[in-house]
Amino acid sequence: MHVLEMRNIRKSFGSVEVLKSISLDVEQGEVVAVIGPSGSGKSTLLRCATTLEQVDAGTIKIAGRALVSETDGKVLFADKKDLAEIRGMFGLVFQNFNLFPHFSVRRNITESLIHVRKIPRREADEIADKLLAKMGLADKAGEHPCRLSGGQQQRVSIARALAANPKILFFDEPTSALDPELTGEILKVIRGLAEERMTMVIVTHEMSFAREVADRVIFMDEGVIVEQGRAADIINDPKEARTKAFLAGY
Amino acid sequence: MDNLRSTITQLLSGMTFTLMIFILTLLFSLPLGLLVAKGRMSRNRLLSGATRFYISVMRGTPLMLQLLIVYFGPWYLFKIPLRNLSIGQLDYRFVATIIGFSVNYAAYFAEIFRGGIQSMPQGQYEAAQLLGFSKSQTFFRIIMPQVIKRVLPSVTNEVITLVKDTSLAQVLAVSEMFIAAKSLASTQVSVIPFIVAGVFYYLMNGVIEIGMNSLERKLNYYS
Numbered sequence: 001m002h003v004l005e006m007r008n009i010r011k012s013f014g015s016v017e018v019l020k021s022i023s024l025d026v027e028q029g030e031v032v033a034v035i036g037p038s039g040s041g042k043s044t045l046l047r048c049a050t051t052l053e054q055v056d057a058g059t060i061k062i063a064g065r066a067l068v069s070e071t072d073g074k075v076l077f078a079d080k081k082d083l084a085e086i087r088g089m090f091g092l093v094f095q096n097f098n099l100f101p102h103f104s105v106r107r108n109i110t111e112s113l114i115h116v117r118k119i120p121r122r123e124a125d126e127i128a129d130k131l132l133a134k135m136g137l138a139d140k141a142g143e144h145p146c147r148l149s150g151g152q153q154q155r156v157s158i159a160r161a162l163a164a165n166p167k168i169l170f171f172d173e174p175t176s177a178l179d180p181e182l183t184g185e186i187l188k189v190i191r192g193l194a195e196e197r198m199t200m201v202i203v204t205h206e207m208s209f210a211r212e213v214a215d216r217v218i219f220m221d222e223g224v225i226v227e228q229g230r231a232a233d234i235i236n237d238p239k240e241a242r243t244k245a246f247l248a249g250y
Numbered sequence: 251m252d253n254l255r256s257t258i259t260q261l262l263s264g265m266t267f268t269l270m271i272f273i274l275t276l277l278f279s280l281p282l283g284l285l286v287a288k289g290r291m292s293r294n295r296l297l298s299g300a301t302r303f304y305i306s307v308m309r310g311t312p313l314m315l316q317l318l319i320v321y322f323g324p325w326y327l328f329k330i331p332l333r334n335l336s337i338g339q340l341d342y343r344f345v346a347t348i349i350g351f352s353v354n355y356a357a358y359f360a361e362i363f364r365g366g367i368q369s370m371p372q373g374q375y376e377a378a379q380l381l382g383f384s385k386s387q388t389f390f391r392i393i394m395p396q397v398i399k400r401v402l403p404s405v406t407n408e409v410i411t412l413v414k415d416t417s418l419a420q421v422l423a424v425s426e427m428f429i430a431a432k433s434l435a436s437t438q439v440s441v442i443p444f445i446v447a448g449v450f451y452y453l454m455n456g457v458i459e460i461g462m463n464s465l466e467r468k469l470n471y472y473s
């Protein structure tokens with residue numbers, strides 16, 4: 001079964017069509033890297049998949065559950081109850097972390113477990129501490145995010161996204177806001193998740209990382225998927241002229 | 251010396267009213283201000299237009315005039331005689347004062363809250379939405395605690411102004427500290443009562459500043 005199923009997704013902002021009938025299926029355990037020039041619609045694609053934007057047309061299923069469906073050409077969004085359930089099945093890691101600055105690191109993770117998923121506080125704390133230990137941040141649980149480096153903050157935000165045990169994780173340029181010397185620690189964490197067979201869709205500008213960790217690379221330009229295939233094939237030996245031109249810049 | 255002592259005791263009794271006006275106004279105007287801010291930011295054109303008008307009138311006309319309008323309103327609107335009018339145990343003069351101050355300060359607080367809420371990055375809402383928080387959970391757990399920290403200095407300014415504004419209650423003959431000072435000054439033919447009253451306002455604001463500063467420091471556990 002596909003963990004993510006996006007079919008014929010269209011999205012415009014005003015008169016600008018940003019996604020022009022994009023389809024994307026992701027299998028259980030697959031790691032997909034999305035690359036492409038600035039403004040090609042990569043973020044918009046992730047934002048549509050994660051309900052931050054409403055699509056104009058198309059269907060989206062996550063773990064078999066319909067997030068967006070179509071009947072007679074009319075777009076139907078999941079109702080509140082479904083939405084709440086489906087939201088627990090995916091996580092999104094933002095470029096600029098979006099941690100809650102007024103909460104401790106631990107509470108950034110536990111707050112939704114306790115108040116949304118209704119997990120007892122003690123259990124939630126255990127989940128948080130386990131995830132933080134996995135991220136190498138066991139000693140930071142009581143700190144506030146502002147006391148952490150960018151790399152550490154991003155690891156907290158990955159832990160937060162993992163807390164509800166999602167079936168798929170989306171990353172929108174997880175290392176772009178970081179100093180170059182800090183990107184390594186994030187890539188290492190993602191590599192670790194890939195080894196655990198976590199299903200992931202990663203928008204990235206790190207070509208060597210994409211080639212190494214992704215099963216499949218998707219090249220987007222001007223709202224369409226221009227080319228996709230095995231990571232090594234696309235990055236080492238692109239077929240399309242636009243892909244070649246883009247990769248020549250790296 | 252005796253004169254000064256009796257001046258101080260009489261002013262202190264006026265100060266209870268001053269304090270009551272101050273505390274009750276904050277109690278009502280802060281939550282009301284939050285509601286007004288929400289209305290002002292509403293997508294409903296009618297609601298946001300109405301609150302915008304309300305705010306502009308409250309900020310654009312003298313508070314003293316607003317107090318008079320609230321006070322005389324029942325008479326002009328419903329021909330309710332005002333002499334000795336009371337609501338429960340409370341003199342209507344006092345009630346009108348609290349209403350007037352509260353609706354006026356709510357407008358100022360509303361603008362402060364609105365600025366604070368609108369300064370919050372969109373990413374906070376998006377992160378909360380993805381984690382499944384409801385709209386009200388997002389507002390009260392994620393947004394508002396951060397807004398309070400952001401707006402605290404401006405709120406402190408308004409609170410300090412409110413202490414001084416309480417003296418306007420004299421137009422409705424509410425026996426707060428300023429009225430007491432005025433009558434003492436005229437019987438004693440002296441400015442001393444005014445000076446003592448000034449010292450009291452100053453001390454009250456000193457206490458407020460110390461309190462708000464310590465609150466600000468408490469909220470400095472993150473930046």
Ligand SMILES: Nc1ncnc2c1ncn2[C@@H]1O[C@H](COP(=O)(O)OP(=O)(O)OP(=O)(O)O)[C@@H](O)[C@H]1O
Pocket residue numbers: 013018036037038039040041042043044045
């Ligand atoms: N909320 C919005 N309102 C209007 N236009 C938008 C909005 N969000 C994105 N766009 C436009 O949609 C297009 C695609 O944007 P998107 O952020 O998806 O690109 P991207 O591939 O992620 O680029 P980058 O690599 O710079 O992050 C851009 O032209 C952008 O200006």
Ligand SMILES: [Mg+2]
Pocket residue numbers: 042043044172
């Ligand atoms: Mg982007």
